[in-house]
Amino acid sequence: MYVARLAGLPVFDPNGDQVGRVRDAVVRLRTTNRPPQVVGLVAEMPLRRRIFLPMGRVTSIDTDAVELGTGTLNLRRFEKRPNELLVLEDLLDRRVTIEPDEVPGVVVDVAMEANRGGEWSLVRVAVREQTGRLTRRRGHLREVDWARARGLIGVPDTQGTANLLALLEGMRPADLANALQDMTDGRRNEVAAALDDERLADVLGELPEHDQVGILAALDRERAADVLEEMDPDDAADLLAELPRAEQEVLFELMEPEEADPVRQLMKYQKGTAGSVMTSEPVILTPDSTVAEALARIREPQLPPAVAAQIFVTRAPMATPTGRYLGIVHFQRLLREPPAEILGGVLDSGIDPLRPETPLVEVTRRMATYDLVALPVVDSANRLVGAVTVDDVLDHSLPPDWRDRDTPPGGDGG
Structure with missing residues (x-):
């Protein structure tokens, strides 16, 4: 079973509930010349926590899913131990030499196999040969025994990123x-x-x-x-x-x-204020724009959902700071109006805009009170200077280190 083909497969417990998705395989180096032992898989659970799944818990691996047997999962965050490697992270794209003919190549995948006793090991390596300084993209892909690929273990002289990037692309x-x-x-x-x-x-x-x-x-x-x-x-x-x-x-x-x-x-803008967290590029149109134009604008794929949920209507110019702020049109209202209707006739002017100096606690309170995903921010001349979206509020309301991976003491590498 080639490990790169496992990446992204769903992992199911005995009840048929999905635990997470496979992200890598963990191998333990041996003191002998035997290939590394595959001790488990790394699965990513909801909330981006990565846990270790011992191979002893794995009852089935196929092209569609990985199934686990009965038992309790250890939910501590996975930490790699000094004598362990992650197959995709550490071995993919390594430059190796194929023995005995000393042909240089780059690792594109590694296969693991179970023996009769149920122990998994790395057995074969898929290597794309190199000619000169360039790796051939077509042909000359060789599958060789683990022992024939020199340079897999130890600190690599060079390690590219092409094959790993292909796995991360989606x-x-x-x-x-x-x-x-x-x-x-x-x-x-x-x-x-x-x-x-x-x-x-x-x-x-x-x-x-x-x-x-x-x-x-x-x-x-x-x-x-x-x-x-x-x-x-x-x-x-x-x-x-x-x-x-x-x-x-x-x-x-x-x-x-x-x-x-x-x-x-x-x-x-001062930290902890609306001005410090707002985006200066909300969706802005003039009051003579039509509903059809507004719908086309919020369909643009690069717009985040919170930004695309509403149109801010102002006098020209439309770049911040704009002309006088007039109101807001929510996308649900756009869906209920005729395409030829102009925004000036359907805008909501009853939502009081924020000022740049408004404290975040007030921004949060107002969003929660009126069930809004964005609020306009205007300056002293009532010009739109930006908008605060709910994702920005959440980002700055959570603890400063909320994006850091949790690192409990000890490891669970196998």
Whole structure:
């Protein structure tokens, strides 16, 4: 059974309830020349907790699911022990040499197999041969015995990211951020650097601040500025606030002015206020826009759900700070109105906007009172300067380290 094919498979308990999804396999190194023993699987449960499933609990593995036998699951967070490896994280993309003909290659998968006694071991390695400096993408994929692939154990001279990225490609940004936290700093930075700017920006927004800073610092400054431009302005402002002032200015200078200016503005607001957590890019239209235009705007796939749930109606200009703020139109109202109806005739002007200095506790109270997912923020001239969304309120209402993986004492590696 090749391990990469297990990644993402659902794990079911004896009652048929889903426990989580397979994310990796844990192997224990041996002192002899025997291949590493597969001691268990790592499964990701709801709330992004990763736990260890001993192979003794696994009763069935097929192409659709992994099934567990009876017994109590240990729900402590998985921690890798010094004599253990994660197959996908540690072995995928390693550069190896195939013996005896000394052919260089890159690991694309590793197979495990159970003996008659039920003990699982790594037995074969799928290696793509290399010619010169480039790996052949088609053909020359060899399956060799574990013992013939030299360079699998120990600190690799080089380890690429292509095959690991392929496994991570379908993950949501929050799940990918969770996977990065399980990696060593070096591996995490390599994988993060290999993501495109937009994908990395989305993932950074889901990481704890110290991990955000670490990844950003590992990038060259031009790339870091490009990634900051792709982030939501409020997320970029939060990240830049963690950097020294001199580094902030260097990155601001490298960013395009139209991308840097909203971030600079957000950083001027006092922490713990509506201004410090709002997005400066809500959906804004003028009162003569039609319902059809509004529906087309909120269908844009890059809009987060909380932002797309309403249209803010203002006088021109529509970029913040806008012209005079007029009101809000919720998407449910848009669905009930004729497409040709203009927004000025259906807007709700009864929701009092926030001011940038409004404390977060008041923002939270008002959202809960009126069951809203976003509130407008206006300046002293009644110009819309942004909107506070419910996800931003939750993010800043939870403890500062809520994105950190819980790390109880001890490990449960096998």
